[in-house]
Amino acid sequence: MVTEQEIWTALDSVMDPEIPKLSVVDLGMVSSISIDESGAAEVEVTPTFAGCPAIDFIKRSIRDAVVELGVESVTVNVNFDRQWNSNMISEKGRALIKDWGLAPPPVHDGYISLDVLQNVACPHCDSRNTTMQTPFGPTLCRSIHYCNNCSQAFEQFKPVTSG
Amino acid sequence: MNTSALENYILKTADDLLVLGHRHSEWTAFGPVIEEDIAFCSMAQDKVGQAQALYNVLHTTFGYDHPDTLAFLREEGKYTCAQLVELPNGGYDTSLMRHFLFDHAERVRLASLVSCPFEPLANLAKKFKGEVEYHVLHANTWIDQLGNGTEVSKARMQTALDELAPYALGLFEAIEGEQELVEQGVVVSEQDLQAQWQAAIDPILEKAGLAAPDWSSITPVVGGRKGYHSEYLAPLVKEMSEVLVIDTEVEW
Numbered sequence: 001m002v003t004e005q006e007i008w009t010a011l012d013s014v015m016d017p018e019i020p021k022l023s024v025v026d027l028g029m030v031s032s033i034s035i036d037e038s039g040a041a042e043v044e045v046t047p048t049f050a051g052c053p054a055i056d057f058i059k060r061s062i063r064d065a066v067v068e069l070g071v072e073s074v075t076v077n078v079n080f081d082r083q084w085n086s087n088m089i090s091e092k093g094r095a096l097i098k099d100w101g102l103a104p105p106p107v108h109d110g111y112i113s114l115d116v117l118q119n120v121a122c123p124h125c126d127s128r129n130t131t132m133q134t135p136f137g138p139t140l141c142r143s144i145h146y147c148n149n150c151s152q153a154f155e156q157f158k159p160v161t162s163g
Numbered sequence: 164m165n166t167s168a169l170e171n172y173i174l175k176t177a178d179d180l181l182v183l184g185h186r187h188s189e190w191t192a193f194g195p196v197i198e199e200d201i202a203f204c205s206m207a208q209d210k211v212g213q214a215q216a217l218y219n220v221l222h223t224t225f226g227y228d229h230p231d232t233l234a235f236l237r238e239e240g241k242y243t244c245a246q247l248v249e250l251p252n253g254g255y256d257t258s259l260m261r262h263f264l265f266d267h268a269e270r271v272r273l274a275s276l277v278s279c280p281f282e283p284l285a286n287l288a289k290k291f292k293g294e295v296e297y298h299v300l301h302a303n304t305w306i307d308q309l310g311n312g313t314e315v316s317k318a319r320m321q322t323a324l325d326e327l328a329p330y331a332l333g334l335f336e337a338i339e340g341e342q343e344l345v346e347q348g349v350v351v352s353e354q355d356l357q358a359q360w361q362a363a364i365d366p367i368l369e370k371a372g373l374a375a376p377d378w379s380s381i382t383p384v385v386g387g388r389k390g391y392h393s394e395y396l397a398p399l400v401k402e403m404s405e406v407l408v409i410d411t412e413v414e415w
Contacts, residue, residue: 049208049209049212049294050209050212050213050215050216050287050290050291050294051208051209051210051211051212051213051215052212053208079286080216080283080286080287080289080290081286083286083289083290083293084290085293112293112296112297112300113300114300114304117300133198134198134199134201134202135202135297135300135301136198136201136202136204136205136206136297136301137201137205138201140205140208140209144198144201158297160293160294161292161293161296162289162290162292162293163277163289163292
């Protein structure tokens with residue numbers, strides 16, 4: 001019988017369609033995985049944003065990945081029982097976000113202010129001589145910034161709180 | 164717990180978000196600068212997503228119709244949004260001011276719902292709060308910039324504020340059974356929320372050089388919570404549901 005750990009490992013290859021290097025596990029979207037005596041698997045997933053348009057796609061991808069392990073009965077529940085916030089992104093996930101060309105979100109203490117959003121480190125040259133252009137970007141999770149040092153516009157995976 | 168009052172509370176919260184989300188989306192490709200176009204699209208997406216999650220609670224917990232049916236296939240009189248959110252966008256001044264007045268109200272409402280004993284609603288409030296922070300930050304920035312901008316921008320923001328103030332107060336129209344919910348500790352009274360809202364926005368308006376209205380002397384525009392709407396809601400609902408009405412079984 002497949003173990004919970006094997007499912008966690010399989011889900012580490014299910015990518016966020018908007019940042020296809022970042023898995024749903026590194027993103028912190030997978031709340032829990034359980035397998036009952038009959039071998040049926042249940043995966044609890046929480047969206048990054050209430051209006052995330054990719055959630056149905058992600059749900060299907062998670063289901064497919066678990067089915068591929070040979071599990072016959074798979075239930076993927078999407079809910080807000082646990083509320084995602086950007087501190088749930090793993091260290092590995094932060095490195096992957098930077099590698100993808102986005103500034104990773106700073107770890108926050110549950111409070112976001114304009115100060116937190118200014119002077120974000122540029123993912124290209126690491127300078128903090130940067131300015132936020134707008135807290136909204138091409139996807140719900142990104143803000144747009146400009147680096148005064150290397151004269152490049154860049155995006156940040158923005159810090160989001162919950163609770 | 165007065166379940167039907169709680170259901171109505173969830174419904175009105177969702178209806179406000181759906182309708183304002185739709186209005187925000189009307190700025191898509193029409194924003195004064197591309198960043199603002201993106202901002203309003205993003206906020207629209209957040210609000211419609213939040214409305215969907217709330218409709219989903221009504222659907223799964225209380226046996227209401229599917230969220231799509233609830234959102235798009237009701238008679239106009241079954242919507243319980245406040246009239247503030249139905250009004251046409253007007254100019255960018257009006258849209259920004261409505262966004263400012265609404266999101267501060269939403270922020271205090273969500274903060275009050277975090278401790279709601281009905282867990283599905285508390286969970287959503289905890290989630291939405293972090294999203295609305297960005298909406299409030301965006302609104303505050305523009306109120307400050309345009310209030311402290313030129314004589315023209317200041318006058319336009321003041322006019323927008325004065326026109327929208329009675330409608331904004333309509334956000335706090337109590338629903339039937341509210342008193343019972345308040346006594347049972349399920350929700351905070353609209354009166355208290357309004358006081359918190361005024362305490363939040365008045366200093367921001369003042370800092371922006373705008374004259375906060377004498378709230379107690381304004382007659383609120385009410386009725387929305389009971390299904391009485393402005394002339395603007397019916398055409399808006401018709402537009403929102405246009406595709407679904409043609410084919411209610413359509414697969415997206």
